[in-house]
Amino acid sequence: MFTFEIGGKAIAVTDASEDEAKRLLDGEEFRSDLARLESEDGPLWDGVAALTVRPATQAEIDEFNQVEDETEEFEDDDLEDEEDEEGESSVIVFLVPIVDSEEDDEN
Numbered sequence: 461m462f463t464f465e466i467g468g469k470a471i472a473v474t475d476a477s478e479d480e481a482k483r484l485l486d487g488e489e490f491r492s493d494l495a496r497l498e499s500e501d502g503p504l505w506d507g508v509a510a511l512t513v514r515p516a517t518q519a520e521i522d523e524f525n526q527v528e529d530e531t532e533e534f535e536d537d538d539l540e541d542e543e544d545e546e547g548e549s550s551v552i553v554f555l556v557p558i559v560d561s562e563e564d565d566e567n
Contacts, residue, residue: 461516461524463555466494467509473516473524476550481513484550499556524553 462481464472471494474481484490494505505511516524528551 461521462513463516463520464552465510465512465514466505468512470520470555471499471504472552472554473520474550474552475524476552478513478515480550484552485511485513498559500559504556504558520555523555524551527553 461473461475462478463470464474464481464485474484476484491505491511494511495503495507497504
């Protein structure tokens with residue numbers, strides 16, 4: 461498993477391979493999502509801070525597994541599926557609470 465960091469802060473964990481995690485992080489769609497989503501402290505990504513991928517720590521893996529187990533019964537905002545080039549999906553679990561500003565605008 462691999463962790464996505466923004467400016468050195470861990471924000472999400474994925475079960476994707478290292479190559480796939482790097483491809484996701486370099487992808488326009490994922491970067492757009494990171495710029496759109498907000499945490500309690502404001503936007504996740506300002507479009508400038510460094511985006512990196514690193515191996516996940518055991519604590520991050522444990523949190524991923526806990527969220528994945530909880531979401532088997534219901535859908536959770538902290539869990540996203542991303543399809544790779546072959547159509548297989550990898551799961552991304554956010555480690556910070558997220559708020560989708562577009563959803564808030566619709567209410």
